Amino acid sequence: MTTLVDSDELARCIRRLAAHIVDEVQRRGGAELPFALVGVRRGGVPVAQRLAEEIESAEGLEVPVGTVEIALYRDDAATALPDPKIGPSQIPFDVRGRDVVLVDDVLQTGRTVRAAMDCLLDYGRPKRVWLAVLFDRGGRELPIAPDFVGRVVEVSASARLEVVLDDAGYPSIATLEEKS
Amino acid sequence: MSAPRPFRHRHLLDISGLDPRDIVQVLDTAEVFFEVSRRPVRKVPTLRGKTVINLFYEASTRTRTSFELAGKRLSADVVNISTATSSVKKGETLLDTVRTLEAMRPDVVVVRHPASGAPHFIADRLSCSIVNAGDGLHAHPTQALLDAFIVRRRLGTLSGLTVTICGDVKHSRVARSNAELFQAFGSKVRFVGPRTLLPPNAESLGVEVFDRLAPALEGANVVMVLRIQQERLEGAHLPSLREYSRTFGINERTLAAAPPEAIVMHPGPMNRGVEIDAKVADGPRSVVLDQVEAGVAVRMAILYQLAGEAGTAPAA
Numbered sequence: 001m002t003t004l005v006d007s008d009e010l011a012r013c014i015r016r017l018a019a020h021i022v023d024e025v026q027r028r029g030g031a032e033l034p035f036a037l038v039g040v041r042r043g044g045v046p047v048a049q050r051l052a053e054e055i056e057s058a059e060g061l062e063v064p065v066g067t068v069e070i071a072l073y074r075d076d077a078a079t080a081l082p083d084p085k086i087g088p089s090q091i092p093f094d095v096r097g098r099d100v101v102l103v104d105d106v107l108q109t110g111r112t113v114r115a116a117m118d119c120l121l122d123y124g125r126p127k128r129v130w131l132a133v134l135f136d137r138g139g140r141e142l143p144i145a146p147d148f149v150g151r152v153v154e155v156s157a158s159a160r161l162e163v164v165l166d167d168a169g170y171p172s173i174a175t176l177e178e179k180s
Numbered sequence: 181m182s183a184p185r186p187f188r189h190r191h192l193l194d195i196s197g198l199d200p201r202d203i204v205q206v207l208d209t210a211e212v213f214f215e216v217s218r219r220p221v222r223k224v225p226t227l228r229g230k231t232v233i234n235l236f237y238e239a240s241t242r243t244r245t246s247f248e249l250a251g252k253r254l255s256a257d258v259v260n261i262s263t264a265t266s267s268v269k270k271g272e273t274l275l276d277t278v279r280t281l282e283a284m285r286p287d288v289v290v291v292r293h294p295a296s297g298a299p300h301f302i303a304d305r306l307s308c309s310i311v312n313a314g315d316g317l318h319a320h321p322t323q324a325l326l327d328a329f330i331v332r333r334r335l336g337t338l339s340g341l342t343v344t345i346c347g348d349v350k351h352s353r354v355a356r357s358n359a360e361l362f363q364a365f366g367s368k369v370r371f372v373g374p375r376t377l378l379p380p381n382a383e384s385l386g387v388e389v390f391d392r393l394a395p396a397l398e399g400a401n402v403v404m405v406l407r408i409q410q411e412r413l414e415g416a417h418l419p420s421l422r423e424y425s426r427t428f429g430i431n432e433r434t435l436a437a438a439p440p441e442a443i444v445m446h447p448g449p450m451n452r453g454v455e456i457d458a459k460v461a462d463g464p465r466s467v468v469l470d471q472v473e474a475g476v477a478v479r480m481a482i483l484y485q486l487a488g489e490a491g492t493a494p495a496a
Contacts (some may be wrong), residue, residue, distance in 0.1 A: 005291040033296050045333035065194040069212060072224040072484075082207065 002155065004161065005174040013134060013150035014047075014171070018054035020148050022061060025099050035099035037066040037132075040116045041087060042072075043105035043163060047134050050170050051103060066091040068102075069090040072114055073115035089119060096124035101148075105163040105171070110144035135174065137161055187485040191303045191310045194319035195360040202363050203361065204337075206481050207329050213480035214252065214329075217473065227256035230287040230487045235277070236313070242448055242472065243322075247290050250479035256287070256487065278302050283288045287487045291315070309486040314353055323447050324357035326478040331402055334443050338365040344438075345369065346353050346395050346428060347406035347455050348377045354447045355406060359387055365393045372396035373428055374418065393428055397438040405430050408455045420477040421454050431457035435465070443467050 005013070025035045039048030043052065045067050052065045067090050071083040102116055115133060132148035139157050155161055157173040166172035187205060189197065192374075198206075216224055232251040236244050244260060250475060261281075272280075274293075278400045281289060288309045291299045296316030303310040314320040332338055343362045349355045349371045359369045363386060363455035371382050372390040390396035397403060418424050430444065444466045452458045461468060 072212075072216070072226040077226045077228070077488075078228055080488065081186055082209075082485050086212050088212045090215070118304055119226070122224075172496060 001143060001175050001177040003173055004176040005151065007166075007172050010134075010171060010173055014054055015058070016049055017132060017134070017148055017150045018051050020057060021051065021130075022055055022059050024147070025101065025130060033094075033098045034061070034063060035101060036093055036095070037101050037103055038066045038068055038091070038120060039115075040104040040112060041067050041069045041089075041100060042085070044103045046106050046165055046169055047163070050104040051132070056171060060084065060120075064093040066093065068116050068119040070112055070115035070119060073118045075092055075111060075115065084142055091120075091123045094119065094124065095111055095126045097127050099128050100126040101130040101132050103132050106142075106161055107131075107136045108139045109147075110140045110142040113144050114142050135161060135170065156160050184364050187191055190267045190486065191299075191312075192486065193299050193310065195311045195321050195324050195357045195364070198321075200334075200364050203325065203328065203364070206485065207482035209484060210325075210329050210474070210478045213250075213253075213484070214477035215472065217477055223237065223253050223255060225255045225483060225485050226430065227251070227254040229237070229294050230254075230256040231285065231485070232256045232258045232290065232341055232483060233281055233284070233286045234258065234290045234313075235281065236260070236262045237291075237298070238263075238314065240314070240362075241293055242475070246472070246475040247311075247313060247322075247479050249476050250483055251288075253476070254480055254483055254487075256483065274298065274301065275305065278304045278306055282308065288483060291411060309398060311486065316353065317351055318353055319357045320353040320447075321357050322475070322479055322482060323354050324361045325482070326471060326474045327354075327358055327404070327445060327447075327476050329474045331443070331469050333470075333474075334399060334467060336347060336458055338362065339367060341367040341401040342399050343367055343369050343402040343404065344372060344400040344428070345404045345406065346372050346393070346396070346430060348408055349382070349406065350371055350377045350379045351409065352406050355404070358404060359385060363387075370396050370400070374424070376418070382407040393430075393434050395440075396464055397435070398441050400438045403430065403435070403438055403442055403444045405444065405450075407447070407449065408451055410451075420450075425491070428456055429453075429457060430460055432459055433465075435460055445471060447471070454478075464491070467468075 037052055041047035048065050050056040052063050055061050055063055069089045071086045130147040133146045134150040136149045136152050137155055160177040162169050162175050164173050234244055234247050248258050286308050290311045292311050292313040293315050296318035298315050299310050299312040345355045362369050370388045371378055446468050450456055
C-alpha cells in the first residue's frame, strides 16, 4: 500500500475544490437561496464537512450541509445483502429551488452518484444538482460526469483507492493498493 | 461498540431467538426508516420486485396496516389475505393455504394466527422468510421491538430500567415478548394485575409480580398498559370492568405512584376509561402515537433485513 496523496497536497486539493465550487455555483447557479453541500454516505460526508469549513473560513460563506444514505437506492438492492452499516440520511434544509452540490470522495462507476441523486430528489426538486468529487479515477459505467474534481488519478480498475481520515474524522491522506 | 454484522436470521418468529446484538441492529436500521417516513416522499425503491404476503387469521387493523405500509414504503408488492375473505373459510388447512401461497413465490410471509406456534409450523415448511405478527398467547416480536425502539429513543437505553406491565398479562403475547426483550438487556420487568389475569409461572420467568398497582409503579421507568379484552369477562376472570378500572386502571391519580419521568405505553386499541384514562392516554407522558409511527419503521427494518438476499441464501 502506498501513499498516493499526502496530507499537504490533500489539503490543497480541498482548498482548490472549495474555491472552484463557490466561483462556479455563485456565478452560474442562479438560485436565490444559498447553495448547499450534500455528502454521500459514508466517504463523502467528511469531505463535505471539510469543504463547508473551508468555504466558511476562506469566503465567509456559511453553507448548509446534509448527507444521503444510498444503500436503499442501490441498483442491486434486490440482490445485495442488507447493509449492516446503513445510517439515516439527513437533509436539515429545504432542497426545493436550491443549488445542491453532491459530494463524494472517489468517483468511479457513477452508480453511487445515480443512487444519491434519486435519494436527494425524494426531498424535493432542487434548482440544479452539481457533483464534486475529491478523486476521479475513471471507469464510468453510467453516463455521469463531475462538475468539480480535486484530482484525476489514473489507476487500474481493481486498485483500491482509499481516503484515510485523521483522528478528528477529516480526510487526511489518500492511499493506493494495487490488487494482483 | 462492536462492528456491524449482517442480520443472521431468516425468520422473525420470537424475541427469544434473537440476541441483544440482533435487536440493536434491528433498532439501528429502524432509525434509518423512521427518517424515510418523515420525508416529503415516504418511499424508497429498495424492495422493488419483492413480494410480501400478509396472512392474517385474526382480526387486526393496526398491525396489518403497519406491515402493509412498511412493505409499500419499501416498494415491495404487498398482498393482504384475511380469513374472512379467503378459502380458509372453506375449510382449507393451514398447510394447504401456505403451500398455495408459496407457489406464488413470495419473499416474506407475515403471519398472525390464534394458535401459538403457527408461524414456526409454516417456517419449517416454506422456503421464504416468515415474520410472526402475533401467534396465540405466545409472541408478538414486532410489537416488542417497536416498544423497545420508543423506549430507547425516549430514555436513551434499554438496560437497567424497570418496566411495569399492567393488566391482562396472562393472555398477552405483547407482555411475554416485551418481558423477554427487556430482560435480555438487563432491565427489570414487573407484572401487575388481578391474580386471575397473571400467568401462574411469572416468578419462574424472573419477573416480579404484584397484585396492587401502587408498589408496582414505584420506581418504574416504563409503564406498559395492556388492553382488557371484553371477552375475558365472560370467562369470569374479572368481576367487572368498573371494578377493574378502579383497582388497576392507569389514571392521573394512580400514575402518581410512578416517577414523573416515567413514560406510558399501550399497544392499542385502547379501552379509554377501562385500563387507561383519557387524560393519561392523551397526556404528555403517553407515547401511544409514537408507538404507532415507530411500528412502520421497525417493520420496514425487519422486511429489509429478511427480504434481501441474506434472507433466502446464506451470506457468501
